[in-house]
Amino acid sequence: MAETAQDRRATPLARTCAVPHSCPRSIRLKVLAHARFFTGLGSDEIEAIDRRMSVQGYAEGEAIYSAGDDATHLFVLATGRVKLERPSLDGQDVLVDVVTPGGLFGTLSTLGDPQYSDRAEALTTSCALRMSAEDFRDVLAEHPTVALAVLDDLSHRLEHAHQMVRRLSGGTVEQRVAATLLTLADRLGEPRGDATLLQLPLTRADLASMTGSTTESVSRAMSRLRKAGVIDTGRRWTSVLDRERLSELAASSS
Numbered sequence: 001m002a003e004t005a006q007d008r009r010a011t012p013l014a015r016t017c018a019v020p021h022s023c024p025r026s027i028r029l030k031v032l033a034h035a036r037f038f039t040g041l042g043s044d045e046i047e048a049i050d051r052r053m054s055v056q057g058y059a060e061g062e063a064i065y066s067a068g069d070d071a072t073h074l075f076v077l078a079t080g081r082v083k084l085e086r087p088s089l090d091g092q093d094v095l096v097d098v099v100t101p102g103g104l105f106g107t108l109s110t111l112g113d114p115q116y117s118d119r120a121e122a123l124t125t126s127c128a129l130r131m132s133a134e135d136f137r138d139v140l141a142e143h144p145t146v147a148l149a150v151l152d153d154l155s156h157r158l159e160h161a162h163q164m165v166r167r168l169s170g171g172t173v174e175q176r177v178a179a180t181l182l183t184l185a186d187r188l189g190e191p192r193g194d195a196t197l198l199q200l201p202l203t204r205a206d207l208a209s210m211t212g213s214t215t216e217s218v219s220r221a222m223s224r225l226r227k228a229g230v231i232d233t234g235r236r237w238t239s240v241l242d243r244e245r246l247s248e249l250a251a252s253s254s
Helices: 005-009 025-034 043-052 133-142 144-169 173-188 204-211 215-227 243-251
Strands: 054-058 063-065 073-079 082-087 093-099 104-106 119-122 126-132 190-192 195-198 231-233 238-240
Touching (some): 126 133, 173 204, 173 215
Antiparallel strands (some): 063 119
């Protein structure tokens, strides 16, 4: 199949990404078909939505947008990992989510958010699809099922916020770390025999922000979990070795 103009735009310029990171049409169509707003649409409809998308590659550590910027695009992650951080009252960035392929992030005035409330940064080399507010309004008008999915998503985000408040308001640091690692393992983990591997460059500061704790306290908690044989860690990875024990710790924090 001949390469289209959109396919050519899927490979970022050298200034954006040191290693070219392509995002071919086949990958785009696959992730769009599984993105929560577009699940259930037919192949022709998914292709029409893909034509409304622009494609951009990002290097590891590159900012995609910042908190306070005008909310002009909705994003669907095609490849890689993206972390979302939200500024707190003390000026520190709090890690609130890690987006995986097929995940949506960003927002639009159409969704009631005139500005981005978080900062999106490529956790690994990534490729994202972007849709403008005007195009998204057209999609909502053309596909009532997408509009219903958006309403469901707003409800889900509210419940997620409530769960985060409950998680951060109780339990020891070790219990909150266990709950966070379990959540990440469920969403991002890769089976490795009896273990689950998190192949992510998450820092102790990232885990501290996700658990409402300090870097030092998280480091001590991780050290205790490692000595107990519950987890193992490396420079850019964490492995859950004893899921049952981790689940018991996580449950005790709720």
